[in-house]
Amino acid sequence: MSTPPLASGHHAPHALRPLLYTVLDALHSGTQARGGPLPAGGPTAVAERVRDAVGDILPTDGDPDALRRLVHTLTEGAADPADPRCAAHLHCPPLAVATAADLAASALNPSLDSWDQAPAASELENLVTSALARETGATDALITTGGTESNQLALLLARETHGPGIRLVHGANAHHSLPRAAWLLGLPEPVVVPAPAGTLDPAALDEALTTVPGPLLVAATAGTTDAGLIDPLPDIAARCAAHRTRLHIDAAYGGGLLFSNRHRTKLTGLEAADTITLDLHKLGWQPIAAGLLTVKNPHDLTALNQHADYLNAHDDTETGLPDLLGRSLRTTRRPDVLKIAVTLKTLGRTGLATLVDQVCDHAHTLAALVHDHPGLELHDQPTISTVLFRPTGATDDTVARIRRQLLHDGRAVLGRARLDGRLWLKATLLNPHTRPEDLTGLLKLVEGTTPR
Numbered sequence: 001m002s003t004p005p006l007a008s009g010h011h012a013p014h015a016l017r018p019l020l021y022t023v024l025d026a027l028h029s030g031t032q033a034r035g036g037p038l039p040a041g042g043p044t045a046v047a048e049r050v051r052d053a054v055g056d057i058l059p060t061d062g063d064p065d066a067l068r069r070l071v072h073t074l075t076e077g078a079a080d081p082a083d084p085r086c087a088a089h090l091h092c093p094p095l096a097v098a099t100a101a102d103l104a105a106s107a108l109n110p111s112l113d114s115w116d117q118a119p120a121a122s123e124l125e126n127l128v129t130s131a132l133a134r135e136t137g138a139t140d141a142l143i144t145t146g147g148t149e150s151n152q153l154a155l156l157l158a159r160e161t162h163g164p165g166i167r168l169v170h171g172a173n174a175h176h177s178l179p180r181a182a183w184l185l186g187l188p189e190p191v192v193v194p195a196p197a198g199t200l201d202p203a204a205l206d207e208a209l210t211t212v213p214g215p216l217l218v219a220a221t222a223g224t225t226d227a228g229l230i231d232p233l234p235d236i237a238a239r240c241a242a243h244r245t246r247l248h249i250d251a252a253y254g255g256g257l258l259f260s261n262r263h264r265t266k267l268t269g270l271e272a273a274d275t276i277t278l279d280l281h282k283l284g285w286q287p288i289a290a291g292l293l294t295v296k297n298p299h300d301l302t303a304l305n306q307h308a309d310y311l312n313a314h315d316d317t318e319t320g321l322p323d324l325l326g327r328s329l330r331t332t333r334r335p336d337v338l339k340i341a342v343t344l345k346t347l348g349r350t351g352l353a354t355l356v357d358q359v360c361d362h363a364h365t366l367a368a369l370v371h372d373h374p375g376l377e378l379h380d381q382p383t384i385s386t387v388l389f390r391p392t393g394a395t396d397d398t399v400a401r402i403r404r405q406l407l408h409d410g411r412a413v414l415g416r417a418r419l420d421g422r423l424w425l426k427a428t429l430l431n432p433h434t435r436p437e438d439l440t441g442l443l444k445l446v447e448g449t450t451p452r
Contacts, residue, residue: 007107016107019067026068030075037083039076040410046077079413084431084438085445088415090225090253090279092430094287101342102287105335112333114311115322121335122322128341129292132278135258136251137271138294140301141278142327143336146291147252150277152181153293153329154248155217157275159185160303162215162246169193169208170219171200171231175250178219191216198227198419202235209243217246222267223253226417226426227379228386230254233269241272249273252291254384256283259352263360266383274300280340282430283356283384290336301326358432359385366427366439375447379424388417388424391450396423402449412445 005015039046053073063069080086082093110118112125129141144150155178158166167188170178173195182190191212193204200220209216218240220231233249240247249270255278257263258270270276274297280290295301304326307314311331312323325331344352363382370378370389379388390399399416403425406412415426425446 008109012107020103022068023071026071027075030072030078031080033072033076034078034080034410036080036410037086037413038079038407038410040408042408049073050077082431082433083413084434085411085442086413087427087429087431087442088413090282090428090430092282092285094281095285095343095347097346098286098339098343101339105338108335110335112324112327112335113331114324118324118335121337122324124341125327125335125337128337128344131344132292133294136255136273136276136278136294138273138276138296140298141292141294142301143333143340144291144293144328145289146281147175147250147277147279148177148180149329150252150279150291150293151175151177151219151248151250152184154219154275154277155181155185155187156329157295157300157303158217158246158248159187161300162217166215166217166246167191167212168219169205169212169216169245171195171205171221173198173200173224173226173229173231174219174221175225175252178250195231198224198229200231200236202232202239205236206239206243209239209245214245216243217248219248219250220273222249222251222255222270223384225253226386227388227419228253228382228384228428230266230383233267233272235269237269237272247273248275248277250277252277252279253282255279256352256356257384259283259349260356260360261353262357263384280343283359284340284343284352285355285430285432286336286339286343290340304329355432359429359434362429362431362434362439363387363427365436366429366442369439369443373443373447375450376443379419385429387427387429388419389427390422390424391446394450398451399423399425402446405449406445412442414442414446 006012007016050073053069081091110121112118112121115122125143133139133141144153168182168190170190171193179190191208193208194201220233220236222230237247254267257267276294278292280286281288284290306325312325317323363385366387367378367382370376375392376389377392400423403414403416406414415428417424417426
């Protein structure tokens with residue numbers, strides 16, 4: 001058997017070109033075979049189809065058709081975020097230009113743990129993180145794998161800056177990764193502030209800041225996972241300033257509103273934060289992963305400084321080779337910056353704003369359709385691009401069964417959220433190509449699944 005070709009080097013384009021056509025054909029055939037936003041039959045049926053298609057995953061002799069077969073199988077059994085009926089999660093359909101850039105990143109395979117493994121990528125990352133930090137009023141930013149890592153990193157920087165006794169204060173609406181990060185880092189039990197309307201209560205926060213011994217770290221949310229709600233950031237920032245308390249804002253979902261002149265005012269107060277979580281594989285249309293943590297005080301980042309002589313020897317850094325170890329909790333790190341940079345440069349602020357405005361408009365269209373539908377109940381007008389609704393008069397068990405039936409049939413992918421003591425169907429609209437008739441069709445599927 002001849003040695004398999006490599007993805008980089010002089011002969012790489014010749015080797016990759018036929019493989020790319022194989023992948024594209026398998027993506028098409030798999031999508032056709034699936035026929036909807038989700039494979040039908042539920043977990044057992046999907047698992048059986050995958051096992052039957054794959055067979056022996058490590059055969060004695062290789063299978064030259066493995067690429068086509070496995071890509072087809074994965075596609076046939078995938079949830080398709082580009083399908084307008086796939087609207088359960090903050091799971092965006094990635095832009096084609098970003099995906100193409102990600103291919104180049106995989107082929108070149110630089111690792112951003114030392115300059116000699118990623119000369120150009122390290123400078124590109126510097127340019128992108130600086131630009132995005134300025135968008136939030138910060139001075140620097142680190143690229144992460146997403147909101148969970150960014151939130152954990154924010155708590156780590158707070159702990160290293162203010163001491164291991166720092167205590168997290170967050171709303172009952174906060175993302176689960178925040179209390180989880182406090183647990184992982186050995187911090188005291190977090191203080192949970194009520195969020196009776198789905199957003200953090202500033203008066204209750206002020207009481208906590210007054211009565212709970214410090215040091216404290218307040219975590220606010222700009223775009224909750226359940227309903228896309230934004231905490232009252234200016235009020236929260238003012239109370240943190242009055243109590244001289246550190247502020248982190250989890251804007252993993254809502255941070256993309258910064259690109260839009262129509263919607264960026266919803267993030268007023270963001271600039272007051274010491275650290276901010278952003279996640280461009282949500283309202284940034286990037287292939288996973290594309291997270292960031294922006295940092296206001298660059299001194300906070302000294303906590304990440306590490307030394308490994310084979311990566312950042314002192315004499316190397318003294319003579320000008322960049323030290324990359326302090327830019328992440330990870331060592332080996334792929335150049336996720338390339339797809340982000342290509343997207344920013346290709347679309348510009350205007351192009352990104354158009355995408356943001358489109359999905360927010362789609363959410364208002366869906367909300368209007370639900371509001372006018374005699375058999376459906378709307379929770380509230382959308383803040384970003386999430387709409388919560390349920391069949392009028394349905395029990396929580398019925399709402400849950402409707403969602404599961406649609407999933408099992410592969411006809412629609414809707415999420416679930418519990419607010420105001422009731423269970424709601426959740427549509428998170430991140431596909432800018434969605435049409436009004438797609439939204440009407442989605443509601444007809446829900447109506448047709450609702451027991452009479």
